[in-house]
Amino acid sequence: MTSECYPLVKTGGLADVVGALPLALAPLGVETRVLLPAYPGVREQLTAARKIAAIPDLFGGPGALVAGTTAEGLQVWLVEAPHLFARKGGGPYIGPDGNDWPDNHLRFAALSWVGAQIALGKVGGWKPDVVHLHDWQAALTAAYLHAAKGAGAAAAKAVPPSMLTIHNLAFQGVFPHDVTPALKLPATAVTHDGIEYWGNISYLKAGVQWCDRLGTVSPTYAREILTHEQGMGFDGLLKARADRLVGIVNGIDDRIWDPATDQHVAAPYSARRIAPKEFNKAALQVELGLHVRTDVPLFCVVSRLTTQKGFDLLLEAMPVLHARGAQLAVLGTGDREIQDAFQRLAETHKGQVATVIGFDEPMSHRFQAGADAIVVPSRFEPCGLTQLYGLRYGTLPVVARVGGLADTVIDANEAALRDGVATGFQFSPVDAMQLGVALDRACALFADTLAWQRVQKRAMTREVGWGVAAGAYLDQYQRLLAGR
Numbered sequence: 001m002t003s004e005c006y007p008l009v010k011t012g013g014l015a016d017v018v019g020a021l022p023l024a025l026a027p028l029g030v031e032t033r034v035l036l037p038a039y040p041g042v043r044e045q046l047t048a049a050r051k052i053a054a055i056p057d058l059f060g061g062p063g064a065l066v067a068g069t070t071a072e073g074l075q076v077w078l079v080e081a082p083h084l085f086a087r088k089g090g091g092p093y094i095g096p097d098g099n100d101w102p103d104n105h106l107r108f109a110a111l112s113w114v115g116a117q118i119a120l121g122k123v124g125g126w127k128p129d130v131v132h133l134h135d136w137q138a139a140l141t142a143a144y145l146h147a148a149k150g151a152g153a154a155a156a157k158a159v160p161p162s163m164l165t166i167h168n169l170a171f172q173g174v175f176p177h178d179v180t181p182a183l184k185l186p187a188t189a190v191t192h193d194g195i196e197y198w199g200n201i202s203y204l205k206a207g208v209q210w211c212d213r214l215g216t217v218s219p220t221y222a223r224e225i226l227t228h229e230q231g232m233g234f235d236g237l238l239k240a241r242a243d244r245l246v247g248i249v250n251g252i253d254d255r256i257w258d259p260a261t262d263q264h265v266a267a268p269y270s271a272r273r274i275a276p277k278e279f280n281k282a283a284l285q286v287e288l289g290l291h292v293r294t295d296v297p298l299f300c301v302v303s304r305l306t307t308q309k310g311f312d313l314l315l316e317a318m319p320v321l322h323a324r325g326a327q328l329a330v331l332g333t334g335d336r337e338i339q340d341a342f343q344r345l346a347e348t349h350k351g352q353v354a355t356v357i358g359f360d361e362p363m364s365h366r367f368q369a370g371a372d373a374i375v376v377p378s379r380f381e382p383c384g385l386t387q388l389y390g391l392r393y394g395t396l397p398v399v400a401r402v403g404g405l406a407d408t409v410i411d412a413n414e415a416a417l418r419d420g421v422a423t424g425f426q427f428s429p430v431d432a433m434q435l436g437v438a439l440d441r442a443c444a445l446f447a448d449t450l451a452w453q454r455v456q457k458r459a460m461t462r463e464v465g466w467g468v469a470a471g472a473y474l475d476q477y478q479r480l481l482a483g484r
């Protein structure tokens, strides 16, 4: 159950994960249904979706449907509730005015409520063995399932086990307490032992409190969120349930992210034949109005531009790149201040810095293929996917040593270079000075073409697919079933 799924709707890594994991689970014998709101863009892509069940009253409106179809190998079930999801403009969470949709509490309670009905076998004659919830938008399902258990032993037995994956603890689905009467929940669910959260309510808390397994998207982040510093108010509750918490690093979908077959790149290349990567660099430099040069490194950013991602640190560390004559290409969207700062930088450093504000999937592939390195200076990062794409594309990641970034990149220190295991650059603590040092180290290595290519090859051949993670999820599902 999810609010995003690539290629149907995407604002970040959650979509990539939910679009790929079911496909990776299929060969292991796991049959899935992805439950997703029928946003207008999704409905347009899934014209073949057919009614599975009618829902006469879904939090107001004239009635709703669950509809289903197969798309890109995924079995997708849609919550078709025009009064909640069929909106012009904006995105899944934010309206055209840049603010959250004012009824997000109802929109994602509705998604979660429908999810609970499916879990209980009340929709379309199909009942899952395990329910997997992704992030706060789906987490209230756990509250509806918990409430269903209250109706006696037989009812409790009919509730399938559940797992919550926390993709980002910063997003907690917090709403004022006074919306609770609209949520179809018993009064006991909105107390301190339920979803009450520092005077408000939190949908994420429902999942953390009541799911049978808790997961997040890297082992390091799983440890970090148990600390007061990074627990974002949830550390106490998470600690109490730490025996159920597991960190599984995301994979990447290499049907979509493989420089040898990527439809969006100018010249395909691979670890065995890296040379054509240079054509992609030149093509990107031309596209962005950068000087066409092979002798200076081209760093890139493909990201949400928010405080989490730490780009204020990159702005501060820019003198290091300027001093080395290095180039920077930014593709991102987010906080106005950070957007403006990168745009100003591009104006004052024409030919050296280029900034594209917007969300552009094909362009993100061209960035990965054309750049020499990708900068991910996040203050916290549950997993991070762009550094994984960077590894796959021989675009060496320069990353903060936090969360999934710490788990997926091996720093090119002397020992790692000597042993041939380095795949990128890490820095810690996460500040502008240490980022500057890492950028400088990257520039120095770039100047040594053979050494750089050795690291590129190592990065490109490192296993980053879904194989390991899919097995780990299956293991979690099996434990859930065994524990019944």
Ligand code: ADP
Residues within 6 Å of the ligand: 011, 012, 013, 014, 016, 302, 303, 304, 331, 332, 333, 358, 359, 360, 361, 364, 383, 384, 385, 386, 387
């Ligand atoms: P998060 O989910 O926190 O934003 P991830 O690194 O896990 O971070 O995933 C981000 C995903 O969104 C990646 O697939 C990345 O390529 C994509 N992405 C981010 N910003 C843009 C953008 N401006 N244009 C295209 N793709 C983007």
Ligand code: GLC
Residues within 6 Å of the ligand: 012, 013, 014, 017, 167, 168, 217, 250, 381, 382, 383, 384, 385, 404
């Ligand atoms: C979140 C996290 C990111 C992670 C993604 C997919 O958006 O911020 O680190 O890669 O979810 O799990």
